[in-house]
Amino acid sequence: MDTFRKSRVHFTINPARAHVRGDEATDHWAAVSSGMYPFMRSYGFEDLDGLTVCHSIPEEAISRSTEELGARVLHVLGLERLLMLKDAIRAHSASAFSGPLRHRNTLVAGRVD
Secondary structure, eight states: OOHHHHHHHHTTOOGGGOEEEESSHHHHHHHHHTTOEEEEEOBTTBOHHIIIIITOOOGGGEESSHHHHHHHHHHHTTOTHHHHHHHHHHHHHHHHTOSTTOOSSOEETTEEO
16 A cells, blocks of 8 residues: 555545645656545646656646646635635735735735735
8 A cells, every 4th residue: 555545545535535745757646546626736856748758647747837736725625715805805915005004924814925
């Protein structure tokens, strides 16, 4: 049993609700072989061409940016409305704090700008 599968079994996680985030072909195949869905991001050691051409990972399964990866994860979890909320908060914050009074380190949608 591989580490992903051992963890999933130990914590009694339904394979349909188990996901792995990776950026290398070994991450993809380890997730698939353990019954988990791989979220792939093309950066780091293996780029998009390396993942698709050399390792036969479908291009549709690979996010090309952090934003795309985040949108995919939110979609799978049924939380895509958070993206709209984040944009609305950001637009409101930009208008509310524009000008010389804008405070750096403003908390926007769970992160500090």
